[in-house]
Amino acid sequence: NFSLSSYHTYDEISDWMDGLIDKCKPDCDVFSIGDTYEGRPMKIIRIGKESVRRPVIWIDAGIHAREWIAPATAIYIISKLIDPDKSDRIARVLASRYTWYILPVANPDGYDYTWTMDRLWRKTRSHHKYSPCRGVDGNRNWDFHWGGEGTSDLPCNEDYRGDEPFSEPETRNIARLVFDEFLLTLQGRLAVYLSLHSYGQYWLTPWGYTYNVPPDYPDLVHLGTKATEAMRRTHGSRYQVGSSARILYLAAGGSDDWAKGVLGVKYSYTVELCDTGRHGFILPPHYITTTGDEMLEATRSLSLSVLRER
Numbered sequence: 001n002f003s004l005s006s007y008h009t010y011d012e013i014s015d016w017m018d019g020l021i022d023k024c025k026p027d028c029d030v031f032s033i034g035d036t037y038e039g040r041p042m043k044i045i046r047i048g049k050e051s052v053r054r055p056v057i058w059i060d061a062g063i064h065a066r067e068w069i070a071p072a073t074a075i076y077i078i079s080k081l082i083d084p085d086k087s088d089r090i091a092r093v094l095a096s097r098y099t100w101y102i103l104p105v106a107n108p109d110g111y112d113y114t115w116t117m118d119r120l121w122r123k124t125r126s127h128h129k130y131s132p133c134r135g136v137d138g139n140r141n142w143d144f145h146w147g148g149e150g151t152s153d154l155p156c157n158e159d160y161r162g163d164e165p166f167s168e169p170e171t172r173n174i175a176r177l178v179f180d181e182f183l184l185t186l187q188g189r190l191a192v193y194l195s196l197h198s199y200g201q202y203w204l205t206p207w208g209y210t211y212n213v214p215p216d217y218p219d220l221v222h223l224g225t226k227a228t229e230a231m232r233r234t235h236g237s238r239y240q241v242g243s244s245a246r247i248l249y250l251a252a253g254g255s256d257d258w259a260k261g262v263l264g265v266k267y268s269y270t271v272e273l274c275d276t277g278r279h280g281f282i283l284p285p286h287y288i289t290t291t292g293d294e295m296l297e298a299t300r301s302l303s304l305s306v307l308r309e310r
């Protein structure tokens, strides 16, 4: 039996996801969006009917391998969406109004490496031609202002951007799926794009590549503030809302910037989950359910706000 209050290996997560298919068909599906550098299938779940009219909410987590609370939170959200608590009427509404795509482990090679070799590994695990160092920062590898501020061209650095945009199969697989599923066929369906990270308790909006903010920044901050207020009401955690560059640092080539800048998704966010530094990446497992509850409430708030706007 799969516990929602402990961390799991990639194999365990992958098997658990396969097991969901029977439980949730026909209104959901689990499939691979392609293989990682080391050949692991990247498993994603779709929850909700596939229909041209339905807006889509995208959630990915774990592009940075060591940020374990992010996959655990995505898993928590998946389980509550497909099997809502008896009293949870709104979870049912959310699953019936939206189509959800949730990719709980966006960097399976790196994630596996954090379980076996180095708990604090961040990047992918690809080899480089002229360096013995391995891996690319999956959140500097996207094809929007790629190579800008806050990225490195040195393979040994933690924020190595890769040789070219989408050099990594992992980011390429995600971008291809998002393009195929939502853009070519269904313009404008993608209503919300969320990337889960840790840590720091920040609700970040684009841009990461510049200190400038997008024209609809007030709307992004408004819904972000409502979402983080919902989190605070849930278990008391405080999150800071604002643009990545302004409240964290400049970092180009992130997935959130790409979703907004290339796909035109209005509500594109990166969420830095618990905590604020006491445990950092090595967050004890008892935080999983509280962080999961909070993020579920944030997602609920956000998706209801967006529905109202549509």
Ligand code: 0X9
Residues within 6 Å of the ligand: 064, 067, 139, 197, 198, 199, 204, 207, 208, 209, 244, 245, 248, 249, 250, 251, 252, 253, 254, 255, 256, 257, 270, 272
């Ligand atoms: O640096 C990152 O990629 C994220 N922080 S983390 O500590 N999880 O590594 C923040 C990314 C914010 N978004 C952009 N800079 N585009």
Ligand code: ZN
Residues within 6 Å of the ligand: 064, 067, 197, 198
């Ligand atoms: Zn991260």
